[in-house]
């Protein structure tokens with residue numbers, strides 16, 4: 001079966017009108033379904049989140065912080081941390097297969113699903129396969145990580161140096177770096193290099209403290225940078241020197257961080273960027289959350305561009321704006337018509353689920369605005385479990401119900 005969106009964004013440099021997209025369902029009649037006022041994209045990629053950290057409101061009473069290491073300690077006193085502890089107490093072991101931890105992590109994955117992400121990178125010590133298998137979208141498991149150069153792997157895993165070794169040059173090595181405005185964070189880039197951890201598979205998160213020459217060096221090595229402006233402005237009042245990043249053509253991706261410090265979701269991240277950097281074209285932001293992320297996270301190239309011949313991955317949304325990239329900036333949770341990841345529908349308008357009679361998954365139906373939606377699994381049940389533990393209703397702004 002084929003569907004035809006009004007516009008199909010093949011990649012940041014190519015948009016087609018009236019393109020048939022083969023969503024790969026057996027269909028003897030070779031049927032094509034026209035979906036008016038819709039735009040097709042490849043699902044988005046959020047390159048930085050901490051899935052268990054998706055609680056609200058944001059934490060941090062002593063802002064702005066000179067560096068995030070102070071916040072990591074201070075946030076333990078926050079309302080959010082303490083409220084979440086009534087549901088899941090983080091005993092420091094970071095065993096996220098603990099049932100309550102897994103439930104919170106799945107909630108965080110749904111945050112990403114409802115904002116059009118087919119993939120989210122979860123920065124945490126590496127978990128067992130069952131953790132990644134339990135998620136409603138792709139959470140890559142082929143990575144190695146360090147929390148930061150200053151704090152090391154306080155949250156588990158081997159030392160950052162050992163993890164870099166284990167990355168074998170083939171997996172991304174993810175580490176927070178330069179997340180601050182003080183001397184400590186300004187010195188972190190040099191320390192990273194001294195420890196042999198600046199390589200082409202390195203993904204540096206934040207980089208607020210980086211100077212233009214350091215950014216040039218990152219570009220030269222072929223490493224990647226993850227920009228998380230909402231979290232940065234909130235905690236530190238400053239963000240990455242994105243002008244230098246674009247000038248030096250470093251590979252840059254976008255991350256939300258968790259809602260303990262970041263904005264509501266990736267859609268909110270776009271809004272923050274547009275507010276502060278209206279001069280960056282929307283098509284460049286699309287590149288950051290698709291092709292650039294595929295490179296940084298070493299994902300298969302099928303996650304970086306729409307494939308009309310075999311459309312296993314698709315984000316179909318309402319058309320509000322003429323320009324498809326500007327249109328993406330206007331995305332709303334309820335405006336997602338279909339999120340298809342690896343051939344399996346994950347979220348969208350109920351009538352579109354009917355096109356997939358053989359979809360091998362459990363779905364939940366709910367209403368948002370005047371639309372009936374389906375979603376894979378049961379995030380309403382997650383919210384109910386949390387409500388039961390707290391004894392009152394907890395509202396998460398990244399859930400559309």
Ligand SMILES: [Zn+2]
Pocket residue numbers: 048049050123176205257258
């Ligand atoms: Zn982070």
